[in-house]
Amino acid sequence: MNLIHTGPEARISTHSQAAERVAWVFYCIAAAGSTIGQIWVGVQTPPWPADLAWWWRAAMVTPFAAVIDLGGVVTSAFADARQRLGETAYGWRALSAGAVTTGVAINIIGHADVPYLAVVFGGLGVFAYSVWLLHSAARRRDALRAAGKLADTAPVYGLAQWRREPAVTRRARTLALASGYPLHESLDIARAQLRDERRRTALAQHVETLIRSRHADPVRAAIAATTLDIDAVAAALTAQSDVAGWARVINADLVPPPLPTADPHDNEPYTAPAVGPAMPPTDVLRRIPTNQTAYDRWRQLWTELATDPDIDLQTFAEQHGISLRQAQWIRSVGPTGLLNSPTPPAVRLAELARSNGHLASPATPAT
Structure with a gap:
C-alpha cells in the first residue's frame, strides 16, 4: 500500500530533489564550458601544420580535454564510494584534485593573453568541480544518515544565542544530538543541568570541608574526604533539604516591626517615629x-x-x-x-x- 506524504518531510524531500536537478544542470553547463575552453587552447596553442583545418584540430583535442574533466569526476566518484565505507580515500581524492587543477591551469595559461577568457573558462572549471564535490558530499551524508552511520543534525540556535549563552548552547546542542530534544526544550534542560551542577559543585566543596574538619589528623581527614562520594552526599543533601521550612524561617525574619497608629479615642498624642517601618503597597x-x-x-x-x-x-x-x-x-x-x-x-x-x-x-x- 503506497502512502502519499504531504507533511514537512515530503516538502523538504521535494525541494531537495528539485535542487539536485538544478545542480546537475549547472554542473553540466560549467563542465561543458571548461571543456570548450581547453579545446580552444588545444586548437590554437600546439604547433599544428598550417594546412590542417581547425575542425580536425578540435576533433583530435576534444577526447583529451574531455578526459581531463571526466577524470576529475570519475576519481572523485571513486573517492566518494570509498568514503561511504569509512575509508579516507586520499589517493582517489588527490588524483581528482590533480586532474581538475590541470584542466583549470590549461584554461588560465592558454588564455593568458585574454584575461576575460582566462577567468571565464578557469572559473567554470573551478565552479563545476566545486558543485560536484558539494553535491557528492551531501549525497554521501544522506546515505550514511539513512544507514544509521551519521548523527542527526542539531537545531540551529543562531549567532545571538551562541554569543549570549555559549556554555548553555553547547550543552543544548549535545543534548539535542544525544536525545533528540527540540530547540527550546534542549535550551531549558541545558540551563537546568548547568545550574544544578554549579550548585552541586559548591555544595560538594562545603561538604568536603566539613568532613575534613571532623578529623584532627590531616591524613584521616584526607582518607575520609577521598573515600566518600562527595557528589553523592551533596545530591542526597539536596534531596532531603527542607525548602519550605527555610522559606518560612526567612520570611519570619523579613516581617517588618509594627507601626504605631493614631487613634482619636486615645488621650495620648501620637508622635511619628523618625524612620518608620516599611508599609504595604x-x-x-x-x-x-x-x-x-x-x-x-x-x-x-x-x-x-x-x-x-x-x-x-x-x-x-x-x-x-x-x-x-x-x-x-x-x-x-x-x-x-x-x-x-x-x-x-x-x-x-x-x-x-x-x-x-x-x-x-x-x-x-x-x-
Missing part, C-alpha cells in the same frame, strides 16, 4: 475594609495569624473560607499596626479630619 492598603463588620473579621483573622506565624497561608485560607490573596493582604497589613485599633483606618482618618476642622465648610471663593 498602596493597592494593599486600599483593601483594608471600611465596613466595621468586615474590618472586625480582618482583625480576628490577623490575631490567629499572629499567634501562629508559621502556618501555611493556603491552609489558613481554606480553613476560614477566604481566598489566598486575602490571607496575604491580612498578613501584609497586620504587622504595620493598622489592624490594632477597633476602628477602621479610613474612619479614624475621617474623624481626625473633622476634629481638625478640615471638613467644616467649603472654601470661600476668591474675590
